[in-house]
């Protein structure tokens with residue numbers, strides 16, 4: 001039993017938990033009470049190797065001393081300052097530093113507090129850009145099946161996950177969806193980018209034929225779809241999407257909430273794939289998950305188009321959050337960026353990728369394994385001969401691993417893995433050995 005665990009609260013009724021089977025959890029609650037480095041410690045006495053980096057966010061492990069110290073110092077110096085018509089120095093410094101690792105020509109950052117807000121912000125900036133250029137009729141948003149962009153009305157509308165939408169009515173009018181890129185018949189067990197499917201991007205041409213390019217504002221995609229099971233883009237797919245968007249004056253938005261900050265062995269997926277979006281969404285690893293923060297990194301072209309349109313002395317973009325650029329978040333973001341750069345975290349992740357890939361694909365042939373997908377330090381293990389069987393199996397594997405000290409994440413019929421980028425080879429082997437044991441036991 002971990003001696004530092006705290007006792008659970010007696011009454012669990014008041015807290016309405018997000019994306020959780022509240023009644024199940026509360027009937028048998030076990031709390032995360034502490035974290036250190038690669039591990040969580042629970043009220044039930046478990047020490048869990050965190051194979052999901054919290055929730056795709058704790059890229060340099062839990063409680064990194066430089067990040068902790070930066071937050072503590074900032075809390076004592078300046079707890080809050082409005083960014084509406086006012087400003088504090090740290091957030092300007094952070095924006096500068098952040099753009100220094102962003103793709104060339106993307107030198108403007110709009111801060112939000114989450115990935116969901118980053119999605120809504122990116123979509124609004126896209127609309128405002130077209131509006132500023134006299135093309136306000138470009139209002140259609142193109143998302144993709146099996147995309148996830150958080151839970152705001154904009155991001156949810158662009159997302160392609162039916163179960164997330166069914167309780168919430170019509171959402172944004174005029175959103176349409178590209179087909180997803182998951183094609184196990186052709187691409188199962190691909191290592192890295194799958195070979196087949198670049199042509200799926202051509203569905204955008206059909207949309208253009210149906211709606212006309214002059215009505216389409218933006219295409220929003222995750223370079224690698226995370227939450228729907230690690231769907232790696234087929235070779236040439238993102239390039240094709242970029243080419244079509246450029247040709248038709250449509251903005252390309254990359255949702256890099258998961259893929260940003262080293263997850264693919266580069267600062268951003270845009271670097272890994274050498275495909276530059278017009279707007280790039282970030283969150284999660286931005287502050288190593290320590291303080292909520294998100295943002296949209298915009299090309300100069302977009303910023304200039306919107307700001308130059310507004311009369312001098314007027315607000316150029318009527319958008320923002322009370323906590324945009326919050327001092328504690330800016331401090332955490334700066335410290336996280338320092339750690340990423342000074343500790344060579346992105347290269348470290350790149351160096352570990354071959355071992356990660358090898359271990360992931362060692363599960364091939366084990367009972368119930370239908371597909372394995374990987375890129376960077378991401379992996380998806382799809383289970384079961386059909387979705388229902390796979391979902392049940394994924395839950396059992398999760399429970400088995402939890403009992404044996406490894407925290408994985410089941411999403412429907414797939415186990416998704418995204419460890420801290422500071423993980424070592426031994427811990428990688430532990431993760432896959434534990435999953436293998438779970439599969440053999442079922």
Ligand SMILES: Cc1ncc(COP(=O)(O)O)c(C=O)c1O
Nearest residue numbers: 114115116148149150255257258
């Ligand atoms: C790709 C992607 N976009 C957006 C979001 C939403 O981020 P948040 O939960 O911070 O609102 C997530 C969250 O997992 C995500 O994976």
